[in-house]
Structures are given as structure tokens and as C-alpha cells.
Amino acid sequence: MGGALLRPASANATIKERTPLMSDSLFPRLTLFITGPIYVREEVRQAGLMPEFGHRDAENAKRFGPIMTNLKLLAGLDPDDPDWDVAIYNGSGSTAMESSIRSLVAADDKVLNVSVGAFGDLYHKMAKLNGKNAVQLKFDYGQAIDLAKLDAALAEHKPQVVTFTHNETSTGVTNDVKAVCEMIRKHGAMPLVDGVSLFGGADIQLKEAGPAMYATSTQKSLGLPAGFGIGFISKEAEAKAEKVEFRGHASDIINQLGRSRKSQTLTTPNCTLANQMYVQLDYIVNQETIAKRFARHEAMRGQVHDFVDGLDGFELFAPEGHRSPTLTTVLVPEGITFAQLKQVKEAMRAEGYLYDPGYGKLNTLLEEQNRRLVFRIGHMGDITPDMVDTYLGVLKKTLETTLG
Ligand SMILES: Cc1ncc(COP(=O)(O)O)c(C=O)c1O
Numbered sequence: 001m002g003g004a005l006l007r008p009a010s011a012n013a014t015i016k017e018r019t020p021l022m023s024d025s026l027f028p029r030l031t032l033f034i035t036g037p038i039y040v041r042e043e044v045r046q047a048g049l050m051p052e053f054g055h056r057d058a059e060n061a062k063r064f065g066p067i068m069t070n071l072k073l074l075a076g077l078d079p080d081d082p083d084w085d086v087a088i089y090n091g092s093g094s095t096a097m098e099s100s101i102r103s104l105v106a107a108d109d110k111v112l113n114v115s116v117g118a119f120g121d122l123y124h125k126m127a128k129l130n131g132k133n134a135v136q137l138k139f140d141y142g143q144a145i146d147l148a149k150l151d152a153a154l155a156e157h158k159p160q161v162v163t164f165t166h167n168e169t170s171t172g173v174t175n176d177v178k179a180v181c182e183m184i185r186k187h188g189a190m191p192l193v194d195g196v197s198l199f200g201g202a203d204i205q206l207k208e209a210g211p212a213m214y215a216t217s218t219q220k221s222l223g224l225p226a227g228f229g230i231g232f233i234s235k236e237a238e239a240k241a242e243k244v245e246f247r248g249h250a251s252d253i254i255n256q257l258g259r260s261r262k263s264q265t266l267t268t269p270n271c272t273l274a275n276q277m278y279v280q281l282d283y284i285v286n287q288e289t290i291a292k293r294f295a296r297h298e299a300m301r302g303q304v305h306d307f308v309d310g311l312d313g314f315e316l317f318a319p320e321g322h323r324s325p326t327l328t329t330v331l332v333p334e335g336i337t338f339a340q341l342k343q344v345k346e347a348m349r350a351e352g353y354l355y356d357p358g359y360g361k362l363n364t365l366l367e368e369q370n371r372r373l374v375f376r377i378g379h380m381g382d383i384t385p386d387m388v389d390t391y392l393g394v395l396k397k398t399l400e401t402t403l404g
Helices: 002-006 010-022 042-047 058-074 093-104 118-129 147-157 177-186 235-241 253-260 271-288 290-309 338-350 360-368 385-403
Strands: 084-090 111-115 134-138 161-165 190-194 213-217 228-234 327-331 374-378
Touching (some): 058 271, 084 093, 093 118, 093 228, 111 118, 118 134, 228 235, 235 253, 290 385, 360 374
């Protein structure tokens, strides 16, 4: 009798009735070639079905222990490196970035936010919105950080803290993280790095560059859904935070470190994502291997560069030596409008792909300035060279038919 009460005949029927909500016709399975969120491979999708767990229970450490070890390995660290901890924030890359601002910029500090695009601007916005004394050094879209100009800005502003973007997702430009950090250190300031769209796809040179904190997230080159910010936090950062007032609660790296040292999150984690992350990081480190993952990203960048070289009138937007291993931004021929690139997007959707017609604000600005527009190709995470090949074949035809 109890069984009948607990599991009424209608329970299964209810699930069946609800299944149409998950139908492919309502939510078509597009393969995402945008720059995050990204394509999620089947094993990772299935890992979302693993059991939920208590975040202060022994089950938690079974997931987050290996997750934290594997994150450190991916960052090129020894898992027992005494100088670095990794904190996992509920939220996203912005959450980890904002935490670095709130915890590491003191009331009487000046922070210099160096920007080569929309995400460099975001770090500046965060600093201002958190009431910090912030100044900005801005480079034109498509340019990397010019070390001589940075040198001059550091001499002029004498900041205690400097932020910059490792891999600028709006433009596809990668900055030389080691050289930029060295320049910042030369002036006695503390570098904070946004590595949201690079981590997991390339070596972030954490030890060699030595920023105080490096912020990233799950939904880009790690090949996972969004939901966690990730912060690599140095001992130097911890010591500085002790002296900064009003760090907030979840944005406080000291609070975060207290929990991360127990392989825990400070606030209730997304268990579904934690399960997926556990499975995915084990796959990356122990099955694909880190070296092969990074090599695959480089190979895919090469494929996309060859594709662009073969397209009449199209060019790579980012300068040589600063072209991202995880996404490529393509300069289109003069006269092509943003509206036309959005038509390409719809034509690609009909082919089963989500195409990226360029970062919205950037193309709007370029169009206003009568400059050539750009589109982007994300080649990060678990996309394979074969998938890139097929995608580029479809894209070539679509560009021809849509743009004429
Ligand atoms: C370079 C960079 N920084 C920061 C962010 C913001 O990250 P999130 O959306 O995870 O908060 C993004 C997102 O695309 C990004 O590409």
C-alpha cells in the first residue's frame, strides 16, 4: 500500500507527459562554434545525471578533491605547490574577477585597468562600480598590449594593482602574459589577470608570469557548462587581502581560501556542474592529456588560419604573434554589414550550427566608424579538428551564398 502511495501510477505518466518539453523540435541541437558557452561532449552531458551530494559531506571531497588537483595540473602547478591555491566560486568568470578587485585593491590604492577590448573594459567597470580609484589604459580593438605604452602609463599613474586580459575574447587577441606581468612588476605593482577564455586550451604560464591572482571560468576551453568562476590565488594575494577592508562575503578571497583548503566551495555548489567537472577534468588530465589538448587547440587555430588565408578579401584581425589559440576573429571585406553577418548566422543555424557574427558592441562601433567588420570562430574546449573541418566547409558555402 505504501508503495502505491509513494509511487502513484500517475508518476510515470507525468514524466512522459513532460518529456515533450525536452523535445529536439523545441530545442534543436546546434553545435556551438561561438566563444562560450561551448559545445559539451556526450560524456559530460551524461555526467550531469550523477547523484547530487551534500557539500559538507564526505561525498563532496570525492568530487572537489580531484577537481582542485586537476585544475592545478592544468595551470602547470604541482598540486602541492605551497604558493598557490585554487578557489571555485559559484557564479562565473566575472565573479572571480570581481573578487580579485574587492579583495586586492585597498581604499588608498590606485588600480590601472589595461584594456585591449570589451573584457578589459569590464575589469575597469568592475573596479569603478566597487568604488575603487581606477584609471584605464586602452588600446584600439585588434591590438595587443604595447609594452612601451604600458611602461609609460605605469610611470605616470604609479598604481599598486594592474588588471589585464590574457585572451581578449571580443577581438581574438592574446597578450604575452609573462612580459606584461614582468613590466607591471618592474614598477612594483601587483598584476591580476583575466584568463577566462584561455584556461584549459593553452598553457597559462602561471608560475612563469606570477600574477597575484588569475581568474577564469568553466564555460570556455574547459568544455563545461557555465556556473563556476575559478581563481588561482597566490600567497602574495592572500597577504594583501588581509590588509584590504570590506572585501564582502563570497567576494572575499580569505573566505574562499578557508573553504578551498578543505576541498570545498564557500557557498552551496551547483552539484550537477561539479559532477560534470569531476568527469571532464579527469578526462582532460588522464585520458586526452594536457599536452595533447593544448596541441589540438594549436592545430585547430592553424586550420582556421588556413581557411581565412584561402578566402578572397577576408583577413585575420589579430596581429601576428598575438593570435588566440582558442578563437579566431576574421576581418570581412569592406562593405559587408552587421545585418549580413546576422543573415549568415541564420543560414548556419539551418545547417545545425551556432555561428558567431562578431562581438555585438565591437561590430556596432566598427560600423559607426566605417571600418571593416569582424566575425568570430570559437575553436575551444572539446571541438575536434574534424568538427572544425566540417564546420569550415559549411561556412565557406554559406558565406558564398549569403554574402554573394
Ligand atoms: C575574456 C573574458 N573575460 C571575462 C568574461 C566574463 O566571464 P563570465 O561570462 O564567465 O562572467 C568573458 C566572457 O565571455 C571573457 O571572454
